[in-house]
Amino acid sequence: MGDSVGDLLVLVIDLHPVWWADHSLTGVVQSSLVLSNAHLLQNPLNKLCVYGYMNTGVYKLYPTEEDLVAGESTAGKYEGFDVVNTTILMRLKDIMLECRDPEEHKQLDGSLLSGALIQALCHCNVMSKNLAIGNILNSRILVLKGSPDSRSQYMAIMNSIFAAQKNKVAIDSCVLGEDSTFLQQASEITGGTYMRVQDHGKLAQYMLGVFLMGVEFRKSFNTPPASKVDFRAACQCHSKMTDLGFVCSVCMSVYCGFRPICMTCNAHFKLPTALLKGKKVTGKRKLENGKS
Amino acid sequence: MDEEGDGYRWEGNYEKTWELIQETDGGLVDTTTTNAKREKRRLIQQRLSNVKLGVMRHVFLVLDQSVNMEDNDLKPSRFICLKRLSEQFILEFYDQNPISQIGVIVVKNGKGQKISELSSNINKHIANIKAQKACEGQFSLYNGLEIAFKTLSSMPSYASREIVIVAGSLTSVDPHPINDMLTQLAESNIRVSVIGLSAAVQIFSRVSAATGGTYNVMLDEQHLQELLRLQCAPPAATPTMEPSLVKMGFPPHVTEGPLSLCQCHVDDKSKAELTTHGFTCPTCASKYCEVPVECKICSLTLVCAPHLARSYHHLFPLAQFTETPTEELIDDSMVCGGCTKTFGNQKHVYRCETCNSYFCYTCDIFVHDMLHHCPGCESRPR
Ligand SMILES: [Zn+2]
Ligand SMILES: [Zn+2]
Ligand SMILES: [Zn+2]
Ligand SMILES: [Zn+2]
Ligand SMILES: [Zn+2]
Numbered sequence: 058m059g060d061s062v063g064d065l066l067v068l069v070i071d072l073h074p075v076w077w078a079d080h081s082l083t084g085v086v087q088s089s090l091v092l093s094n095a096h097l098l099q100n101p102l103n104k105l106c107v108y109g110y111m112n113t114g115v116y117k118l119y120p121t122e123e124d125l126v127a128g129e130s131t132a133g134k135y136e137g138f139d140v141v142n143t144t145i146l147m148r149l150k151d152i153m154l155e156c157r158d159p160e161e162h163k164q165l166d167g168s169l170l171s172g173a174l175i176q177a178l179c180h181c182n183v184m185s186k187n188l189a190i191g192n193i194l195n196s197r198i199l200v201l202k203g204s205p206d207s208r209s210q211y212m213a214i215m216n217s218i219f220a221a222q223k224n225k226v227a228i229d230s231c232v233l234g235e236d237s238t239f240l241q242q243a244s245e246i247t248g249g250t251y252m253r254v255q256d257h258g259k260l261a262q263y264m265l266g267v268f269l270m271g272v273e274f275r276k277s278f279n280t281p282p283a284s285k286v287d288f289r290a291a292c293q294c295h296s297k298m299t300d301l302g303f304v305c306s307v308c309m310s311v312y313c314g315f316r317p318i319c320m321t322c323n324a325h326f327k328l329p330t331a332l333l334k335g336k337k338v339t340g341k342r343k344l345e346n347g348k349s
Numbered sequence: 350m351d352e353e354g355d356g357y358r359w360e361g362n363y364e365k366t367w368e369l370i371q372e373t374d375g376g377l378v379d380t381t382t383t384n385a386k387r388e389k390r391r392l393i394q395q396r397l398s399n400v401k402l403g404v405m406r407h408v409f410l411v412l413d414q415s416v417n418m419e420d421n422d423l424k425p426s427r428f429i430c431l432k433r434l435s436e437q438f439i440l441e442f443y444d445q446n447p448i449s450q451i452g453v454i455v456v457k458n459g460k461g462q463k464i465s466e467l468s469s470n471i472n473k474h475i476a477n478i479k480a481q482k483a484c485e486g487q488f489s490l491y492n493g494l495e496i497a498f499k500t501l502s503s504m505p506s507y508a509s510r511e512i513v514i515v516a517g518s519l520t521s522v523d524p525h526p527i528n529d530m531l532t533q534l535a536e537s538n539i540r541v542s543v544i545g546l547s548a549a550v551q552i553f554s555r556v557s558a559a560t561g562g563t564y565n566v567m568l569d570e571q572h573l574q575e576l577l578r579l580q581c582a583p584p585a586a587t588p589t590m591e592p593s594l595v596k597m598g599f600p601p602h603v604t605e606g607p608l609s610l611c612q613c614h615v616d617d618k619s620k621a622e623l624t625t626h627g628f629t630c631p632t633c634a635s636k637y638c639e640v641p642v643e644c645k646i647c648s649l650t651l652v653c654a655p656h657l658a659r660s661y662h663h664l665f666p667l668a669q670f671t672e673t674p675t676e677e678l679i680d681d682s683m684v685c686g687g688c689t690k691t692f693g694n695q696k697h698v699y700r701c702e703t704c705n706s707y708f709c710y711t712c713d714i715f716v717h718d719m720l721h722h723c724p725g726c727e728s729r730p731r
Contacts, residue, residue, distance in 0.1 A: 115728040117689045165730050172728030175720055179687030182715045209731065212665065213722040215658035220719040223444075242655060288653035289599040300601060300631040301649075303594035304448075306405050306507040307586070308664055309657045315594055322401075324592030 063102030064271055065184055065196040067177045068093065070118075072111040072149075073168040073204035074156050076234065081257065085201060085233070086149065088261040092199075093119075093145070094138050095269050104194075106180050107145055109152060110173035112165040117176070118148040167207030170239065174198070174217040174228075181226050197227040197249065199268050203234045208296070214239050221247045227272045231264070233257060238287055245286045248272060252281050293320050401586040403509025404660045405595070406449035407467060408442070408580075409497035410435060413516040413546075414457035414481060415488040420517065420547075423570055427517050427546055428484050430570060435515075436475050438577040443471050445581045445663070447656040448597075448641055449508075452500065453478060456493040458486030459522045463496055467504075469641050470613075488518035490552065494530050494541065502537045507593035510539045511562070513580050516553065517546035527552065531559045538587045544576050561587070583663050598651045600628035600640060611636045612645050628653075662721035670699035670713055678707065686725040687712030701725050 068089055072082070089107070097103050107118040119141060156162060181196040188194055198221070221228055227249035230240035236253055244251035249272065254263050267280055289298045292313040302311045308322040318325055412431060423430035439451060452467035453474055465477040494512065501510040512534075521527075534541060534556075542562035543553040549566050557564040567573040608623040612635045615621055627636040633647040641652045675698050684691050685698075686706030692698055699713040700706070706725025708716065716723065 110728075113730045169728055169730070171722065172724065175716075175722055175724045175727050176687060176689070178720060179685075179712050179715060179724055180689070182719075183688040183690065183709075183711050186711055210727075212658070212661050213727050215655060216662055216721045218655075219659060220721075223719060246655060285604060286602060288602055288655065290654040290657065300599045302597055302599060304597050304657065306590075306593045306595055307401060309404065309660050311597075311654075311657065312594065319592070319594075322592075326592055326594045 062192045063100045065104040066096045067198045068107045069173045069200045070109050071202045072109045076204035091261050092264040110169050115172040118145045168204045171210040171213035199229040201231050206239045218243045241286045402583045403586040404583045405508040407504045408511045409452045411454045411493045411514040413488050414455040414484050417518040418484045442581045447659050459489045461492040461496040487522040490521040491523035506591050512541045514543045534560050538589050598631045598649045600651050611638045667721050672697050685709040
C-alpha cells in the first residue's frame with residue numbers, strides 16, 4: 058500500500074433540457090454542490106471532477122483547464138469551495154444559454170450518457186497514471202440521471218461498464234426519473250450503489266447519506282439493498298425482454314425464435330443446435346415456465 | 350515486429366530503454382514501453398479487420414509437465430511460473446470470451462491426462478491446475494493432442510476448436526507418427542497454437558502451420574504472459590464453421606427466493622448450502638450460483654446479457670487513431686478529447702478519423718485497450 062492520495066469523485070449530471078423542462082434543476086445542482094463540498098471537506102487530498110451531459114454534447118464543468126493550472130494548490134482548501142461552486146455554476150449557465158430552442162432538442166436522440174461515462178473514465182485513468190509509483194487513487198463515478206435510456210448507446214455503455222470494472226472504478230447511480238436498466242447493470246457490475254430518488258426535495262440528504270461514503274465503507278452500514286437487476290436480453294426482432302433465446306454464433310445477436318438468416322450479420326443458419334444435440338429438450342418443459 | 354525473427358534477449362539489439370521515458374503532464378516520469386504495445390495492437394487489428402471471428406470457442410490448454418519444466422530460467426521454476434500464468438490466462442480468457450469453454454490437459458511421463466473437463470467453470474480449472482505438483486518424465490506431443498482431439502472433434506461445428514500448447518521440452522516421445530494426427534486435426538478444423546519456452550522446435554512449428562495456429566517462443570516471463578494474452582482474442586473463423594442459432598437461457602436473478610440448494614455445489618457435501626439467491630434455469634427451474642453455466646439437468650447454456658456484450662469489442666473494434674506530430678495542430682489551446690487536458694510537451698497526438706477529435710497518448714492507449722469507443726464520437730449529438 059502506498060501513501061494515501063485521497064479519493065476521486067467524478068460527478069456526472071444529466072442536463073437534458075427537455076426532461077428538465079418539467080423538473081427543477083436548481084435543487085439537483087445545489088445538492089450536487091453540497092456533495093462536492095462535503096467530499097472535498099473530508100480529506101484535503103480528495104479530488105473532484107464534474108461533467109454535465111445532454112443530447113448535444115458532454116461538458117466538463119470542473120475542473121477546467123485554468124483551474125488545473127492555477128488552482129492545484131488551493132483545491133481542497135476551504136477557500137477552494139468558492140472556486141468550485143462558482144466555476145460549476147458559471148459553466149452551467151453558459152451551457153444553458155446555448156440551448157434556447159426546445160424544438161431542436163426534440164429532434165435529437167437521448168442524453169449522451171455513453172460519452173459522459175467514457176470521458177469520466179478517461180479522466181480517472183489519467184489521474185491514476187499521474188500518481189507516484191505505489192500510490193492508489195480510489196475513484197468512483199456518480200451519475201445523476203433524469204432522462205430515459207436510449208437504446209442506441211447500449212454497446213458503448215456496456216463497454217464502459219467493463220472498462221470501469223477492470224479499472225476498479227465503481228459507478229454509483231442516482232436516478233431521478235424512471236428506472237434505468239443501463240445504470241442498474243453499471244452499478245451491479247462495478248460494485249456501486251443504485252438508487253432511485255422520487256422525492257427530489259430530499260436529494261441532498263440521500264447524496265450525503267449514501268453517496269458521500271466511499272464504496273468500501275458502505276458495507277458496514279445499512280445502505281439501500283441492491284435493486285433487482287434485469288440481466289435478460291432484449292431480442293433483435295421485437296426488442297422484447299426474453300429469458301429463452303437464440304443467439305447467432307457469429308455476431309451474438311439474440312432472437313426470440315428461430316429464423317433462417319441473421320438480421321445483423323446475414324449469416325445463414327442450420328437447424329437449432331438444441332434439436333441436433335438430441336438431448337432431452339422438449340417443448341413440454343415450456344409449460345412449467347409461466348413467468349414470461 | 351515479427352515474433353519468430355525476434356531471437357533471444359542476448360541476440361537482440363541494445364535497447365535504449367531510457368529513450369522510451371516520457372514526461373507526463375503531472376511532471377512525473379512514465380517509463381512506458383507501451384509504444385511497442387501500440388504497434389502490436391495495430392498489427393493484430395490489421396490481421397483481424399473485416400474478418401469474421403469465432404467468438405464461441407472450445408479451447409484445450411495443454412501444459413507440459415515433464416522434467417524439462419523444472420528448469421529455473423523462469424522463477425521459481427518453469428512449471429510453477431506457468432501455473433500462475435495459466436491462472437491469469439484463464440481469468441483473462443473468460444473475461445473476453447465468457448460464453449466459451451476451456452479444458453486443461455497436462456502431459457507427463459509421456460502420457461497426457463485431462464485434469465479439467467471442457468467447461469466454463471473457472472474456479473474448478475484454477476483449482477485443478479493448482480493441484481498439479483511434481484514434474485515427471487518426458488513430454489509427448491502426440492498423446493497430448495490425441496486427448497484434446499477426442500473431445501474437440503465431437504463439439505458442435507459452429508464453435509471454434511482450438512488447442513493451446515505450452516511446452517518447455519525440445520523433444521517429444523510419440524507412440525505414432527505425428528503426421529497421422531496432423532491430418533486428423535486439420536480435417537476436424539482444430540487449430541493448434543504452440544508457445545515454446547526454450548528454443549524453436551521444427552515439429553511444433555509444423556503442427557501449428559498445418560493447422561492454422563501460431564507458434565511462438567517466449568523471451569522472458571513478461572513475453573510469455575503477453576503470448577498467452579494474445580490467445581485470449583478470438584481467432585478468425587474458419588470457412589467450415591457453420592453459423593448457427595444457439596439456444597440459450599437468460600435466467601432471472603433471484604435474490605429473495607425460498608431456501609434451496611444450487612446445482613453447482615450439490616455434489617460437494619462440504620459446500621452445499623441452502624441459499625435464497627441464484628439464477629434459475631428458464632426451462633427446468635434448477636438453480637445456479639453463477640452463470641455462465643451449462644444446465645446440468647436440461648443442458649441449456651445459461652448466460653446473462655452482459656456476457657454476450659463482452660464479446661462486442663472483438664466484433665466491432667474501434668479503428669486506429671492517426672498519429673500526428675503535435676506541432677501540426679493549428680490551435681494551441683486544443684485539448685484532449687478524452688481527458689480534456691492540454692497536450693503540453695507531448696510529441697504526438699492521435700486523431701480519430703471519424704470525428705476529428707485529438708487525443709493524448711495516455712487516452713489513445715486507454716480508449717483502444719479498455720473502452721473500445723471513441724470519446725469524441727460518443728459525445729456528438731445524434
Ligand atoms: Zn423477438
Ligand atoms: Zn449474426
Ligand atoms: Zn435447466
Ligand atoms: Zn487525454
Ligand atoms: Zn471519434
